[in-house]
Amino acid sequence: MREEPWEPPAVLVAVDLVILTLRASALHVLLVQRGVEPHQGELALPGGFLQHSGEGLLTAARRELREEADLDAARLHLEQLGAYGTPDRDSRGRVISVAYLAIAPGLPEPVAGTDAVGACWMPVDGVLAGRTRLAFDHAAIVADGVERARSKLESSALATAFCAERFSISELQLVYEAVWGVRLDPRNFYRKVQGVRGFIAAAGSDRRTTGGRPARLFRAGPTTVLNPPLTRPDPPQASEESR
Amino acid sequence: MREEPWEPPAVLVAVDLVILTLRASALHVLLVQRGVEPHQGELALPGGFLQHSGEGLLTAARRELREEADLDAARLHLEQLGAYGTPDRDSRGRVISVAYLAIAPGLPEPVAGTDAVGACWMPVDGVLAGRTRLAFDHAAIVADGVERARSKLESSALATAFCAERFSISELQLVYEAVWGVRLDPRNFYRKVQGVRGFIAAAGSDRRTTGGRPARLFRAGPTTVLNPPLTRPDPPQASEESR
DNA sequence: ACAAAAGTGTTGCAAATACACCCATGA
């Protein structure tokens, strides 16, 4: 760091959240409708400015998670995505946003206790395809978050963060299929997942059923890096059908 | 983003650079000696504050690259690492640092034209092991940068950024061996690398030699994501010798 | 001729796929 005689410019720092979850086998992101200008009424990521100059970035992310989504950060996966600082991204002046990615298990239904106007889960497909328009550069941030989730499913135990505390192997498979957008063979998936040491651990011989044979239940294991990794099958060779 | 009656606190934003290169088959990072307080005289990452409120983060990173390391950003790989914003990381007040990772080919020798005091290439081993002490939280940032480089070698064409414009396959192998800290079989590496479509492209049948058979030369290919990826061998099972 | 580095062929093991099959339960 070099020092110079001039004063460096002070900027505003916001923290925005990309909260992903699985609903009806599709990946969804939590969006709020903005109550004030700029971009009033438009959809945006939940977030807000640093509250006081002693607040850490991660602390602020956890606070927003609680305030805007009524989610308990202690139970969620939460990691930093990156900083977004294009000069003209916010008409109020120089605002740099530090984005965080959170993964939530499928919640009962609507997001309760939200103090933002109209929070809702939106399918990410629409956002990625540009059909769902977002304020600021938030669509790009969502795209980065989804891409991060897709790639981390391969090499980390992130998938368990989409599940409730106890889950069956086929529920875990649904996570992979929804996030990657592929179909997997349940039988091979079953053994593959069990073959990764520390990924999942048997959780009581308890079992609930939905019509067939009851499934064994598991909970997230101690491992966070998958070894061997679960490899994503390459999409079926887009030939003339593409685009 | 929620609006509230209070003023959000303004903070200072710095951009710091983790510039990695290969020297004598070892991974090195560029460090400068700080000329002013705080941490005067200590080693730190090159970087500095945003220069004016209209300067973009990436623009600032490119400027620092030029000013502090005399490197041309257009020829380098440059990507954002993340934001570091622990409240007490800088004694001057609230400073958030956005770190960037740059990869440079092995340069002729010393870093020329630097306006910082005492810029030098330091082996990353010492930094990672804590033997080389850095100012602020810069040692942690270096560790994150090295980890990012290690993991991106597997799935992206990042390795070519460590090489000159034209390189032989064995030079590319040296990059992988140095960054990963492993030994690879040259014969299998040779074919593996050639098997990845778009990774490297033949560059003139030109050839220079160092005693044996001349090598074919290549340049970076169009692909940035490696398919199939180059997988890193797991380290030789640390048994009782570990720690 | 020999050393040194580049490049090729071949083989055997191990992981991943595909899929036939058996198990446990509700209706």
Place this chain on the structure above:
DNA sequence: TCATGGGTGTATTTGCAACACTTTTGT
């Protein structure tokens, strides 16, 4: 007893590490 989803066995394919071997240069 049949439909539904859970779980297991196994043959075939594929990927990859190991290593013998050939090629092309400098000295």
